[in-house]
Amino acid sequence: MTSTLYRSFLRVLEKWPVEPTKKGRDLGQHIRLCVAEAFRGSDPHESSKCQEIQESLNRIASNKYNDAFYVSGAVSSSGLSQSECQQILSNEFLKLLAEKDKGNIKTLKEKFLKSENKDN
Structure with a gap:
C-alpha cells in the first residue's frame, strides 16, 4: 500500500512545477522534501491521511478548481x-x-x- 501511495505522490509531483526564481522558497520543492521525509519513516496507519493529501495535491496540480471556476x-x-x-x-x-x-x-x-x- 505504501509503495503504491508513494508512486502516486511521485506522479503528482511530476505535474508540480518547480519555480527556478524562488530557490529555497518554492512550494513544489517544499512538498517534495515533505513527501520524502514522510515516507522515510512511514507509518502504515497514516495511509488514509496521506491518501487525502495526495488527492488534494493532485486536484491543485491539475488545476481542477481553476478550470471549474474560470474567471476571464x-x-x-x-x-x-x-x-x-x-x-x-x-x-x-x-x-x-x-x-x-x-x-x-x-x-x-x-x-x-x-x-x-x-x-x-
Missing part, C-alpha cells in the same frame, strides 16, 4: 498581471528590495567595508 481576464487584488507578480516574488527582486530598505548610508558603509577588506 487577469484578476488580482493588486491589479498586476501574472508575469508581474512572478517578477515581484522572485529572489532577485526580494534582494533588490532588501538593498533598498537598508538605506543609502548603510549600503555605502557595507561597500566601503567590503573594499577595505579586499585591500587587506
Whole structure:
C-alpha cells in the first residue's frame, strides 16, 4: 500500500512545477522534501491521511478548481498581471528590495567595508 501511495505522490509531483526564481522558497520543492521525509519513516496507519493529501495535491496540480471556476481576464487584488507578480516574488527582486530598505548610508558603509577588506 505504501509503495503504491508513494508512486502516486511521485506522479503528482511530476505535474508540480518547480519555480527556478524562488530557490529555497518554492512550494513544489517544499512538498517534495515533505513527501520524502514522510515516507522515510512511514507509518502504515497514516495511509488514509496521506491518501487525502495526495488527492488534494493532485486536484491543485491539475488545476481542477481553476478550470471549474474560470474567471476571464487577469484578476488580482493588486491589479498586476501574472508575469508581474512572478517578477515581484522572485529572489532577485526580494534582494533588490532588501538593498533598498537598508538605506543609502548603510549600503555605502557595507561597500566601503567590503573594499577595505579586499585591500587587506
